[in-house]
Amino acid sequence: MSSVDYGEHIPNNVGLADDRALQRALEHWQPHFRDWWREMGPADTANFDVYLRTATSVEADGWAHFDYVKMPDYRWGIFLNPAQAGRKIHFGAHKGEDAWQEVPGEYRANLRRIIVTQGDTEPASVEQQRHLGATAPSLYDLRNLFQINVEEGRHLWAMVYLLHRYFGRDGREEAEALLERRSGDRDNPRILGAFNEPTPDWLAFFMFTFCTDRDGKFQLCALAESAFDPLARTTRFMLTEEAHHMFVGESGIARILQRTAEVMARQGIRDPADVRRHGVIDLPTLQRYFNFHYSVTLDLFGADVSSNAATFFSTGLKGRFDEGRIADDHLLEGATYPVLEVADGRLIERQVPALNALNERLRDRYIKDTISGLGRWNRVLQKHGIEETIVLPHKAFNRRIGSFAGVRVGLDGRIIGEDEWQANERSWLPTRDDRAYVASLMGRIVEPGRFAGWIAPPATGINRQPTDFEYVRFG
Secondary structure, eight states: OOBOBTTSSSOBSSOGGGOHHHHHHHHHHHHHHHHHHHHHSSTTOTTOEEEEEEEOBSSSSSOEEEEEEEGGGOOOOBOOOOOOTTOBOOSSTTTTSBOBSSOOGGGHHHHHHHHHHHHHHHHHHHHHTTTGGGGOSOHHHHHHHHHHHHHHHHHHHHHHHHHHHHSHHHHHHHHHHHHHOOTTOSSSOOSSGGGGSOOOSHHHHHHHHHHHHHHHHHHHHHHTTOSBHHHHHHHHHHHHHHHHHHHHHHHHHHHHHHHHHHHHHHHTOOOHHHHHHTTSOOHHHHHHHHHHHHHHHHGGGOOSSOHHHHHHHHTTSSOOTTGGGOOSOSSOTTOEEEEEEEETTEEEEEEEEGGGGHHHHHHHHHHHHHHHHHHHHHHHHHHTTOOOOOOOOOTTTTOOSGGGTTOOBOTTSOBOOHHHHHHHHHHHSOOHHHHHHHHHHOOOOOSTTOOOTTSOOOSSOGGGOOTTSOOEEOO
16 A cells, blocks of 8 residues: 555554454553643644645655644654565575564564654654744744654654564563653653753754764664565655755755855855854864764664674665675674774774674764765855864764763874863863853744754755745644
């Protein structure tokens, strides 16, 4: 089934009406989700009419419809990509077997853990961003924020469906717990560290969607290879929506850079203090924000050497990015992969079994993708004659997980002492002054076609609409 049945209480393309017990269980969970949305979703927005896209099918062409929707009335639902007839498992110990339509008992706990961890990130980001609407730099940006929020809510539904459908009582309990944890809560935080960090301003938001949603892309691509077919089909459709989230981040930072570069070129200034006096975000501040979000996101990939990653691959639960395009045996027997470790006060490279280095391999692929994004940002600066660039920190910088946890590493990859770290931290990571300055720029812009002075307008609008389109109507 590729089209979405919106006649159902819960929109879906999984034939929910044919499974009355599952339908009742999800209809029991639905009001709890709505309560969570009212409490932790975008603040003070219930009466806004927002120009949103809603999925109408899972086909590549014409899969979404745009119209004004009040977010509490958004039709969150359950959508899986069409099944591939005769799909086979193409990696790990079960390579060549038919893909699983049910959960093998011996892999139940690990598969549930994967789904819960992915599912926990979805409401977390909504919680992190719930107050940003009060300081949106334009209606265009406000609409994009809300689009991301409702789609993260739908991605939560995707994981909850799998928990309810395939994991019985344990799955239902995990689905309830997804609504009980809170981002940044001291007693009941979200599972992954990056999703407990605050997102207090729009520079942080754009960095989050550039860096952390990009991690989401790579994690979802790895899960889309899964031998568990319902998970693979679910994550493939999630990737369709995730692309817009990364676009918002990359284009948002590009527009900030454009505005800053325009001011620097026009005024003939380079000193960050002078740049700030003209009401735009100076490049060192933007670099420090990037350093923070990039390093925190790198930790999301997990330990450099991981037995869990090896188990997930060998058992067919989670593949590699673009698994089908990799020219090897897809078993990794006897293969090795380079990782960095600390030895004698410096970073050295050593070869480890490729099965144990799957987190590092995925992290390296993410880094390569991020470098491409930085290149596009720097071309914006070059276009305006600005020689400074946004640079990529070393992957060991500011890490809290894996072999670099607790090790002081400079931006250039040197092992340094605590004194040198303390002397440079204010140059490398956002300071209280940076955050206060960025906060001082934040002010809500609600007139169609008007944009805050620290960010340039986009080149085009959403769904071929003009940039001065009324993307949000206030009740």
